[in-house]
Amino acid sequence: MKPTHPYQPLLLRLLHGLTGIFVLGAIFTAYWTYETYDKRWGGIGLPKFPAIEGIHGTFGLWALLLFPAFAIYALRRGQKRLLQPNSLSQLSQPNTPIGWYTLHRGANTLSLLSLTFALFSGKMMGSTWLPNGELNHTWYYIHLVSWVVMVLTLGIHLLMSAKVGGMPLLLSIWQWRSRPEESPKRWGNSIQKWWHDVRAGNRSSLLLVNRAILYRVLEAGILLSLILAWIIPIFKGD
Incomplete structure (x- = not known):
């Protein structure tokens, strides 16, 4: 029997759920920080x-x-949920199921990029800028823009999810049930098998086969940005 609700893998739900909670918390507290220290554009x-x-x-x-x-999972195990090599041609079919699915995939991809933008720009800010009233730093303006972009992409992501899957899809990411093979009790064995295959040179276990160049470029760009977000503040100071 076909399930009434779509099923999301347990690891995706954990990574998506936890990341989503922290991102929503960051969005709300970012606005409150703006109202506390800035408020030049109203509040x-x-x-x-x-x-x-x-x-x-x-x-x-x-x-x-x-x-x-979460980004590695999305760009490897979750490729079908992101933009595809033929997405441009599919976007030329508006008001069709494939057209809406393509927009949904675009919203998912844009969410990854906008979150990378927000995290990187946030790390470039100095911790003393706002308490000291230093509101004209370039990275502060960039981080404000990233907040707006995040809010917009989050809204588009939710709207597109509702369009293609309705309430069942929106709720599926928060359900608690899981399949036996996804039990955390088996994660240790799965990691051991993965590491054994890595040492044996089994490239399929590394998920490097059948990966479009689009995902490789996105993954490299996102991970490099996050690495630089940790390294650059060490040298630049506040």
């Missing part, structure tokens, strides 16, 4: 709360720590 009247910047940094740090694993 909604949130109270000033100087400690919010540290809370925002904590959410951002956890997102930064989790995102590499």
Whole structure:
């Protein structure tokens, strides 16, 4: 019998769910930080709360720590959910199922890129800028733009998910059930098998076969950006 609700792999749900929680926390606290220290373009009247910047940094740090694993999963195991080599031709078929699915894949891909942009620009900021009233740093403006981009891409991601799968697809990422073969009890054996295959030179276990150049470039660009986000602040100071 065909399941009523789509099934999402357990690892995807864990990585997507945790990353999503920290990203949503970072988005909200980023806006509160703006209202506390800046507010040059208006606001909604949130109270000033100087400690919010540290809370925002904590959410951002956890997102930064989790995102590499989520990005690798998305660009390897989750390739079907991202833009395909033939996506451009599929976009020429508006108001058709394949056209909407392609837009959904585009929204997923854009979400990965926008989160990379937000995490990188956030790490380029100095921790003392806002408390000291230094609001005209270029990286601060770039990080503000990244906040707007993140909000927009998150909205597009949710809208496209609702369009192609409705409420069942939106809820499937939060369900608790899992298949026996996905049990965490088996993760140790799976890791051992993967490492054995790596040492034996089994390239299929490394997921390097049948990968389009698009995903290789995206993965390399995202991971390089995240590595540089850790390295550059060491040398540049505040």
